[in-house]
Amino acid sequence: MSHSMSVEEIRKQQKVYITVFAALGVMTVVTVAVAFIPMPIGVAVAVAMMIALFKGSLVAGYFMHLISEAKLIYATLILCVVFFIVLMALPSLTVGENVTVEPLYSITPIERDAAGAHGDTQAETDTHSESDMHAESDTQGAAGERDEP
Amino acid sequence: MSMGLPCEVKPHPVTGLYNGKFGVWLFLASEVMLFGALFSAYVLLRTGVDYWPRGRDAGLNTWIGMFNTFVLIASSVTMVMAWASLKLNDFAKARTQLILTVVLASIFLVVKLAFEYYPKIMHGHVPGHSNFFAIYYVITGLHGLHVLAGIIVIGYFIGPGGALWKTDPEHFTNRIECTGLYWHFVDLVWIFLFPTLYLL
Numbered sequence: 275m276s277h278s279m280s281v282e283e284i285r286k287q288q289k290v291y292i293t294v295f296a297a298l299g300v301m302t303v304v305t306v307a308v309a310f311i312p313m314p315i316g317v318a319v320a321v322a323m324m325i326a327l328f329k330g331s332l333v334a335g336y337f338m339h340l341i342s343e344a345k346l347i348y349a350t351l352i353l354c355v356v357f358f359i360v361l362m363a364l365p366s367l368t369v370g371e372n373v374t375v376e377p378l379y380s381i382t383p384i385e386r387d388a389a390g391a392h393g394d395t396q397a398e399t400d401t402h403s404e405s406d407m408h409a410e411s412d413t414q415g416a417a418g419e420r421d422e423p
Numbered sequence: 424m425s426m427g428l429p430c431e432v433k434p435h436p437v438t439g440l441y442n443g444k445f446g447v448w449l450f451l452a453s454e455v456m457l458f459g460a461l462f463s464a465y466v467l468l469r470t471g472v473d474y475w476p477r478g479r480d481a482g483l484n485t486w487i488g489m490f491n492t493f494v495l496i497a498s499s500v501t502m503v504m505a506w507a508s509l510k511l512n513d514f515a516k517a518r519t520q521l522i523l524t525v526v527l528a529s530i531f532l533v534v535k536l537a538f539e540y541y542p543k544i545m546h547g548h549v550p551g552h553s554n555f556f557a558i559y560y561v562i563t564g565l566h567g568l569h570v571l572a573g574i575i576v577i578g579y580f581i582g583p584g585g586a587l588w589k590t591d592p593e594h595f596t597n598r599i600e601c602t603g604l605y606w607h608f609v610d611l612v613w614i615f616l617f618p619t620l621y622l623l
Binding site: 279281284285287288291292294295298299302303305306309315318319322323325326329330333334337338344345346347350351353354357358361362364365368 | 438439440445448449452455456459460462463466467470471485489492493496497499500502503504507510511603604607608610611614615617618619622623
């Protein structure tokens with residue numbers, strides 16, 4: 275941002291900030307509204323991230339003044355984005371390998387052990403939806419196989 | 424007139440920026456990697472299981488999350504307006520806007536702690552409950568700490584740090600701009616966090 279902005283330019287910028295605020299508010303409502311539309315999870319993720327990216331670019335461009343920033347900042351951020359993409363892509367390297375993640379518990383190990391100690395035959399369940407839930411973590415263990423796709 | 428380091432106020436001849444701004448952007452780049460690593464961990468955890476609950480199915484309140492999003496965005500607006508007011512030489516207005524920023528940030532933290540964390544912990548949804556809540560508490564907790572740090576820094580400039588305005592107004596304005604960059608980044612992280620954890 276230039277050091278020598280005129281009063282008129284600053285006042286114009288203030289109106290831009292209010293406009294961006296309104297746009298961010300509207301997009302937040304849109305984000306929530308879209309989340310209630312039934313759609314495949316992949317599509318939902320893509321739509322949500324696109325809206326978040328748009329909102330983020332408004333914040334970065336206007337509030338952080340990136341839209342009129344020096345080239346050195348862009349160079350720094352481009353380098354950062356490259357590494358960020360690598361970071362987000364890293365989990366995909368585990369696909370196809372025998373790398374597992376401890377499945378989501380229907381009950382915690384503490385609850386399971388407590389149920390076993392008291393001779394309870396039915397384990398306590400939590401508030402998660404039970405559909406498609408695999409709760410055999412105690413039989414599979416941390417090195418359990420992932421289900422075949 | 425600043426008697427400190429060179430290029431604290433006037434741009435550096437090579438970078439074209441004053442030192443603080445370049446420094447903050449470098450810091451924010453490192454922060455992107457910090458939160459990026461946590462998002463990456465979230466992706467790994469989520470794709471590693473057959474079932475992952477939607478935020479609202481796991482007990483997260485969408486409306487509280489949406490309210491907090493509005494609050495944080497509003498605090499970002501007041502922060503940048505404070506910088507604009509300083510550029511217009513209106514210190515009193517800028518100080519009011521900084522106070523408003525701190526108030527909004529505090530509302531965010533109070534809502535998060537009192538209406539989200541506390542009921543969940545009372546219900547037994549602690550980090551050890553499941554992978555979902557483990558990553559939820561880590562990401563939102565780290566973000567909350569960043570909000571708290573922002574409150575402390577902005578509070579400093581409302582208080583004793585404001586004395587710099589009398590001796591070197593341009594330097595003070597630059598410091599508020601740098602603080603604003605950090606604050607907008609905190610808002611930006613939440614803009615991605617909210618749909619990821621609460622809506623998907």
